[in-house]
Amino acid sequence: MAKQAAGEPAPDFVQLLTPDGERIERATGADGVEYSVDFTDEEYRGLYRDLVVIRKLDAEATALQRQGELGIWASLLGQEAAQVGSGRALRTQDMAFPTYREHGVLYCRGIDPILPLSLFRGVDQGAWDPNEVRVNMYTIVIGAQTLHATGYAMGITKDGKVGGDDGEAVLCYFGDGATSQGDVNEAFIWASVFHSPIVFFCQNNQYAISEPIEKQTRIPLYRRADGFGFPGLRVDGNDVLATYAVTRTALDNARHGQGPTLIEAYTYRMGAHTTTDDPTRYRIASEVEAWQAKDPIARVRAFVEKQQIADAAFFDEVDEQAKREALHLRERVLAMPDPQPLTLFDNVYPHGSPEIDAQRERFAEYLDSFEGSAH
Amino acid sequence: MMAEKLTIGKALNAGLRRALESDPKVLIMGEDVGKLGGVFRITDGLQKDFGDDRVMDTPLAESGIIGTAIGLAIRGYRPVCEIQFDGFVYPAYDQIVSQVAKMYYRSQGKVKVPMVIRIPFGGGIGAVEHHSESPEAYFAHTAGLKVVACSSPQDAYTMIQQAITSDDPIVFFEPKRRYHEKGEVDPDLTYPLHASRRVRPGTDATVLAYGPMVRTALDAATAAAEDGRELEVFDLRTLSPLDLAPIYESVRRTGRCVMVHEAPSNVGLGAEIAARITEECFYSLEAPVLRVTGYDTPYPAARLEEEFLPDLDRVLDAVDRTFRW
Ligand SMILES: Cc1ncc(C[n+]2csc(CCOP(=O)(O)OP(=O)(O)O)c2C)c(N)n1
Numbered sequence: 001m002a003k004q005a006a007g008e009p010a011p012d013f014v015q016l017l018t019p020d021g022e023r024i025e026r027a028t029g030a031d032g033v034e035y036s037v038d039f040t041d042e043e044y045r046g047l048y049r050d051l052v053v054i055r056k057l058d059a060e061a062t063a064l065q066r067q068g069e070l071g072i073w074a075s076l077l078g079q080e081a082a083q084v085g086s087g088r089a090l091r092t093q094d095m096a097f098p099t100y101r102e103h104g105v106l107y108c109r110g111i112d113p114i115l116p117l118s119l120f121r122g123v124d125q126g127a128w129d130p131n132e133v134r135v136n137m138y139t140i141v142i143g144a145q146t147l148h149a150t151g152y153a154m155g156i157t158k159d160g161k162v163g164g165d166d167g168e169a170v171l172c173y174f175g176d177g178a179t180s181q182g183d184v185n186e187a188f189i190w191a192s193v194f195h196s197p198i199v200f201f202c203q204n205n206q207y208a209i210s211e212p213i214e215k216q217t218r219i220p221l222y223r224r225a226d227g228f229g230f231p232g233l234r235v236d237g238n239d240v241l242a243t244y245a246v247t248r249t250a251l252d253n254a255r256h257g258q259g260p261t262l263i264e265a266y267t268y269r270m271g272a273h274t275t276t277d278d279p280t281r282y283r284i285a286s287e288v289e290a291w292q293a294k295d296p297i298a299r300v301r302a303f304v305e306k307q308q309i310a311d312a313a314f315f316d317e318v319d320e321q322a323k324r325e326a327l328h329l330r331e332r333v334l335a336m337p338d339p340q341p342l343t344l345f346d347n348v349y350p351h352g353s354p355e356i357d358a359q360r361e362r363f364a365e366y367l368d369s370f371e372g373s374a375h
Numbered sequence: 376m377m378a379e380k381l382t383i384g385k386a387l388n389a390g391l392r393r394a395l396e397s398d399p400k401v402l403i404m405g406e407d408v409g410k411l412g413g414v415f416r417i418t419d420g421l422q423k424d425f426g427d428d429r430v431m432d433t434p435l436a437e438s439g440i441i442g443t444a445i446g447l448a449i450r451g452y453r454p455v456c457e458i459q460f461d462g463f464v465y466p467a468y469d470q471i472v473s474q475v476a477k478m479y480y481r482s483q484g485k486v487k488v489p490m491v492i493r494i495p496f497g498g499g500i501g502a503v504e505h506h507s508e509s510p511e512a513y514f515a516h517t518a519g520l521k522v523v524a525c526s527s528p529q530d531a532y533t534m535i536q537q538a539i540t541s542d543d544p545i546v547f548f549e550p551k552r553r554y555h556e557k558g559e560v561d562p563d564l565t566y567p568l569h570a571s572r573r574v575r576p577g578t579d580a581t582v583l584a585y586g587p588m589v590r591t592a593l594d595a596a597t598a599a600a601e602d603g604r605e606l607e608v609f610d611l612r613t614l615s616p617l618d619l620a621p622i623y624e625s626v627r628r629t630g631r632c633v634m635v636h637e638a639p640s641n642v643g644l645g646a647e648i649a650a651r652i653t654e655e656c657f658y659s660l661e662a663p664v665l666r667v668t669g670y671d672t673p674y675p676a677a678r679l680e681e682e683f684l685p686d687l688d689r690v691l692d693a694v695d696r697t698f699r700w
Contacts, residue, residue, distance in 0.1 A: 127483035130449070137482055141473050147439060148474070151446020158428060158452070182466070186439035193434060347484040348518055350542035354569075355616040356518075 012220070013234040013266050016241040019294045021302025027242065029233035030222060031261075035245040041309040047240050048304060049318050050084045051297045054104040056322035057113050060329055061103075061120070065275045069333055070120045074101045078238075078270030081296030082203050084108055085235075085243025086265070089251055090171055093161075096135045097149035097172045099142075101203075105173065109135050113325070114332050123336055143181030146172050146200065150187045153196035153254075162197045167255030170198040171247070177208025179224065180216045188228040188262070197254035199247065200225075200262045203237060205269035210282040222264035230260045237265030238296040268294070341367060378561040384554035386528035387417045390535035391455065393562075395425050398453060401539055404431040404440060405457030405493075414459055415495055415554055437467035441492065445474055448488040453539055461496040462505025462674075468513070475544045476519030489542045491535070495551035496524075497587040497637050498669075498684055501677040508674050509586075509638035514546045515615040515647075522615040523568065524548035526589035528558040530612065537568040548614075550587035571618040573625070577607035580631035580694050583622060583648065585611040588635045588685060595690035606694065614644060622648075623655045630661035631697040635685050640668035662700035665693045 014029045016037060026036040039047070058076050065073040076083060079101070087108030090096060098105055103116055111133045119126035119138060130136040136152075139145035149172035161168045178184050179202060191198050202221055206213050217224075225232025235246045243265055250261035268291040272279050304310040345360040381389065394401045403418055403425075409432040412419030422430035433440050437458060444454035458464045464471070471492065478486045498507030515522045521543045525531045531549070538545040574589065575596050584592040589610045596606040607625050611617065626632045632652055634645040649664035667685045675683050 124483060125477075125481040127481060127485065129485040130482070131485070136449070137478075137486070141469065144442065144470065144474055147442020147470065148446040148449065151443030151448075152450045153446070154443060155447045155450030155452055158447075159450070182436075183438050183442060183470075186434070186436040186442065189434050189436065190439050190443050347480050347482075349521065350479060350484070350487055350489070353521070353616045354618075 013236045014242045014246055015236040015239050016245060017239045017299055017303055019238075019299050021299045021306055023303060029235070029246060031231040031233045033233075033249065035242065035249065037241050037245045039241070041307075044300070044304055044307075045310055045314065047084060047088070048297070048300045048310070049321070050088070050104075050108060051080045051240065051300060052318050053322045053325055054084065054107050055080055055297060056326045057107070057329060058103060060326035061117060062271070062275060064117075064330060064333055065120070070117065071122045072274050072276055073120050074274045075271040076101055076104050078268045078291065078296070079203055079205055080104055081240035082237035082243055082265040082267045085240040086171060086201050086247040086263075089244050089247035091169075091251070092134070093166070093168045094134065094251060095130075095152060095168065095170050097145040097152070097170065098135060098138055099145065099173050099175060099178070100138045100140055101175075102135075102138070102173050106133075106135055109133060111135060113329055114336075117329070117333050118336060121333065121336060123339060143174055143178040143183040143187075146174055146178070146184045146187035147190070150190045150194075150196055150198055153191065153198040154194050156197050157194070162255060163257045165255070167257070168197065169251045169254035170196075171201055171251060172198055173201050173203065175208060176202060176204040176206065176213050176216055176221060177211065178202075179221055188224070188260075191260040192229045195257075195259040197257070198260045199250040199254055200260060201247065202262065202264045203267055204264050205267050207269055207273065207283070209273045209277060212282075220264065222262055225262035230262065232262035232264065234264045234266055237267030238294045238299070240296060240300060378559055380557050381528045381532070381560045382555050382557050383525070383528050383531045383550070384415060384417055386532040386560050387535055387549065388419055388421070389560070390532040391418060391421060392424075394455070394536050394539040395421060395429060398540075400452045402429055402431065402447060402452050402454045403457070404433050404444060404454055406433060406435055406440075406459050408432060408457050413457055415551060417493075417549070417554075418457065437463055437465075438470050441467040441470040441475065444490050445470065445478070445488050448490045449486060453489050455491045455493060455539055458492060458494045460506045461494055461508040461510055464492075464494055464510060471514065471520070471546070472517045476517045480519055487542050488544050491538045491545050491547050493547045493549060495554075496548045497550055497552060498674060498680050499552035499587065501680070503677070504674065507680065509636065509669065511546075511548055511614055512638055512643050515644060520544055520546055520615065521569065521613070522546045522548070523613050524550070524586035525612070526550055526553065526586055526610050528556070528560045529564065532560045532562065533564060533566070534568060534612070541568065548586055553587050553590060556590065569613040569616055569618060571609050571611050571613065571621055573607065573621065574610045575606070575608040577605035577629070579604045579606060579629060580633060580697055581607045581609065581622065581625045581629045582633050582635060582690065582694070583609050583611060584635040585614060586637075588637060591685060591687060592635055592690060595687045595694070598687055599691060599694065604694070617648065617651070619648070619651055619655070623652065626652055626656045627659040630659055631694070632660075632664045633667060633690060633693045633697060634664060635667045635690055637669045637684055639671045640666050641671045643668060662697035665697055667693045
């Protein structure tokens, strides 16, 4: 197979909704399985709502960064369908292991969007409770979480929680750049030989900061799975329906004891890698425009309009909701207090450490030595 | 169980066995730990008795061993990972220092990774390269990890169980060249994990060691006693956090201190300890704290390791030098 380049059409993917909003009834994946969805009108509207709200929240976070309220922001712009499609496919009992860009997945899990913002503001390190929200903390080291996810999935098997509809599965996110990391490849090996209930979900957004996909691979990424002994397939990552369909099936297979799947969601990062990045240095405007024509939200809107399952009032109401949530988020970010200095020493060790205790004490005395201090 | 004489290797095995028996969440994972019982046979017979679901042979990938153990720990298991040799821990280094060490802090205490990373360390077995290293300083430098080293059968038995029941992630160093040394093990003895221990009382100088060098330090003390010099010997046991209070007390009495380790001296544990003793015992010191260590070279070929490794004579020479100040 010829090498692929960023922006090149990818014909070998599962697509259920064309960029023009045409519904494709069913599509066969590279794994030979036929995929389709059967959503109610209400559910179609719900997906549209998710996509619009998370794009708006993301834009608000970008604006907050520009105004100096966040240290940095990793935008999901363009990847909404990949995240909503996969995130909505999770069941309550499943566990997700994200990278630093999966704000849409968190949103789909019902997680307060303020949580990742404290990480990017520098108030904490993303300290939500993974056991409670069932999404692990964001991982900054590229690929590291794929091993944690695999180990967690091995634990599910040990707990006897696979083999039925009520089984648990793990959904593990990473980028195209991450596929070059040793950890990701080791995770593939472990998941395969331990036959673990895990779905590897690679958002191929075509770039690892400035490096295009051809700096990571000479073959389509989903075909890597072959070499590790489990199915891999590519989905149109800008198509929320197809992404949902393939992820749901893969998660169901995992929970029923059929082992791992690799899904490559073929998508595009419309904005910068993070707010510190300047994408004009490494990509051309025409490429971005070509992807704009495949926008994940526009096609759902075109579809629901054509189907007449939503009217102008609905679209207005969704925009209103998005604005409201964004404003609420902004207010809460601005009100977020800095952590107290002495919390620096909290939670280094579950059983504590005399050295840390001594350092905390000395630091407290030092702080007290300033007149009028009340730390 | 009655007190009995065991080797360090057998004591570790017995400790692991007891941990597996007392908590179904304890897992052992690593390369060759199953049928073979590990290259040093520390896990001998455990897979036979506990099954391959609890004593797991893993693929040959150290980052994978540690990284998946993290996931298992998050899930509620207590993995004990065996790194086959010290020099092979580096592929897992990132997972250990960036993930294992920081999960608890990062999550503000919501995610614990109660795991043990067992590393047979140190030289003196005539091995090829990467099989004789002392990487403890890399880990002791990382907050969030606790680092210990055992040196006797009793500690091997007790400390491995303490490490496994601890919610702190622990890097557990085993003195591989001492695996066959025997000693009394009382299964009912209890004492804290993170505490240094005076293993020989003395009045003239304090000698500090851990892991394989404890034996060397004791031998040096025996030799010194024949010449009428009484050395007080401490086994640090815990490398992070350090337990230095009893050592300060000793140095204030003896006025002299020699720190012994196999690892190179540059930015090693000896440097830290010398600095701390200087801060705390400055007015009691008759001489600077001296270090007897491996050299700042890569671990040499086997025919040279005798020159590299601190031995009884180098320890005694350092003690002599503290008297010549
Ligand atoms: C091990 C590691 N190396 C380098 C970095 C710096 N870095 C952060 S994001 C990134 C690119 C990642 O690209 P990809 O995996 O495709 O994910 P994307 O951000 O595009 O979603 C790099 C190199 C890192 N975080 N971790």
